[in-house]
Amino acid sequence: MKTAVINIGCKVNQCECDSLMTGLKALGHEVTDELVFADNYVINTCAVTKEAERKSRQFVGKVKKINPKADVYVIGCASEKNAEQFSIKGVKYISGTARKEDVLQMLSGVHISEIPEVYESLPQGTIFRARAYVKVEDGCNNFCSYCIIPYLRGRVRSRSIESIREECIKAAETTDEIVLTGINLSAYGSDIGLTLADLVSALSDLPVRLRLGSLEVNVVTESFLDAVVASEKICPHFHLSLQSGSDGVLKEMNRHYTTEEYRMKVSLIRTYFPSAAITTDIIVGFPTETEEQFEESLAFAREIGFANIHVFPYSRRLGTAAYPLGTLPDQVMTDRVNRMIALRNELKKAYESPFVGSELEVVVESSDGVFAEGYSENYIRVYIPDRDYSVGKKIIVTIEGERADGLLAR
Ligand code: SF4
Numbered sequence: 001m002k003t004a005v006i007n008i009g010c011k012v013n014q015c016e017c018d019s020l021m022t023g024l025k026a027l028g029h030e031v032t033d034e035l036v037f038a039d040n041y042v043i044n045t046c047a048v049t050k051e052a053e054r055k056s057r058q059f060v061g062k063v064k065k066i067n068p069k070a071d072v073y074v075i076g077c078a079s080e081k082n083a084e085q086f087s088i089k090g091v092k093y094i095s096g097t098a099r100k101e102d103v104l105q106m107l108s109g110v111h112i113s114e115i116p117e118v119y120e121s122l123p124q125g126t127i128f129r130a131r132a133y134v135k136v137e138d139g140c141n142n143f144c145s146y147c148i149i150p151y152l153r154g155r156v157r158s159r160s161i162e163s164i165r166e167e168c169i170k171a172a173e174t175t176d177e178i179v180l181t182g183i184n185l186s187a188y189g190s191d192i193g194l195t196l197a198d199l200v201s202a203l204s205d206l207p208v209r210l211r212l213g214s215l216e217v218n219v220v221t222e223s224f225l226d227a228v229v230a231s232e233k234i235c236p237h238f239h240l241s242l243q244s245g246s247d248g249v250l251k252e253m254n255r256h257y258t259t260e261e262y263r264m265k266v267s268l269i270r271t272y273f274p275s276a277a278i279t280t281d282i283i284v285g286f287p288t289e290t291e292e293q294f295e296e297s298l299a300f301a302r303e304i305g306f307a308n309i310h311v312f313p314y315s316r317r318l319g320t321a322a323y324p325l326g327t328l329p330d331q332v333m334t335d336r337v338n339r340m341i342a343l344r345n346e347l348k349k350a351y352e353s354p355f356v357g358s359e360l361e362v363v364v365e366s367s368d369g370v371f372a373e374g375y376s377e378n379y380i381r382v383y384i385p386d387r388d389y390s391v392g393k394k395i396i397v398t399i400e401g402e403r404a405d406g407l408l409a410r
């Protein structure tokens with residue numbers, strides 16, 4: 001029995017897919033994460049943007065084309081938001097963000113589960129990629145005005161440190177890098193009397209480097225950074241979610257910080273890690289964003305000197321507080337997205353270029369026989385002339401030049 005587990009969404013979805021693949025393997029299934037012929041398909045959907053939701057529906061059509069007789073199991077945020085859109089012929093099971101492990105029991109029939117109030121464990125994931133993604137938390141209490149996720153994933157639920165350690169110890173047998181992920185990683189522990197700093201400290205004896213997933217401004221404090229420094233395992237890469245560089249827009253987004261607070265947090269990080277990569281997400285074209293506010297956002301991104309920016313065009317989601325605000329005209333959106341991407345490219349180069357001549361520690365992710373490639377501790381993509389490097393293992397390289405999408409090592 002062959003089962004394909006397809007991920008449409010974020011790193012948290014990816015962790016869940018890995019866990020399901022491990023569980024299916026234990027049940028004797030041949031598993032794959034590729035869009036190939038299979039007897040069953042599990043599709044872990046995403047609803048963060050309209051495009052992600054459309055893609056999720058499209059994948060159901062794609063797998064039915066590959067094998068019209070296959071059983072399709074749909075889970076995740078898009079089916080939590082609107083199960084009906086997946087009620088099509090051949091879809092055997094529809095669930096939401098809860099009880100994903102039910103797929104392992106191959107239940108039949110349409111079923112929407114309640115969102116749980118405590119952390120729900122899936123089987124521990126085996127590593128199917130060079131880096132291991134370990135999910136430590138689910139849910140979010142923030143209710144940013146544009147975001148549907150708290151409605152779909154529920155409130156913050158943290159996984160126990162013991163369970164996280166157990167998975168990390170197993171992952172460390174096959175990889176040199178573990179990424180800690182969560183829907184709102186910064187809120188880790190808030191429901192069980194712990195903090196993210198506690199988790200960082202509890203993992204400091206692992207023989208791997210650890211990378212933190214997306215962080216919120218509020219988590220960056222001296223005590224948090226003290227724990228990060230003391231651990232000696234956390235990569236000097238902080239993905240600090242910004243979303244807008246305009247105070248007016250941040251207020252409309254219900255983001256609970258100002259650009260001044262953000263600036264101070266970045267400066268604090270840089271006192272501990274002077275050459276850390278500060279990366280971020282920016283939503284372009286929030287419905288109330290004026291041209292002047294967009295220019296404030298550009299200027300702020302330039303001032304911070306982000307090492308990379310994930311640029312998201314605003315996506316209107318029914319059920320969110322911002323939905324009634326409508327959308328900006330398409331040409332305004334396209335123009336702003338292009339301008340933010342151009343700035344992103346310029347800042348990325350400016351961050352990466354000074355590392356030519358330096359040594360970086362790269363965890364190899366793939367190798368095509370000509371080049372091996374992977375990410376450095378400060379999240380720069382590095383290409384290395386291939387000499388049979390082991391995928392998942394770290395190597396120290398000297399950077400000798402630049403490429404369009406990263407750096408070249410010898
Ligand atoms: S912090 Fe905001 S954007 Fe992130 S998941 Fe929570 S509500 Fe959504």
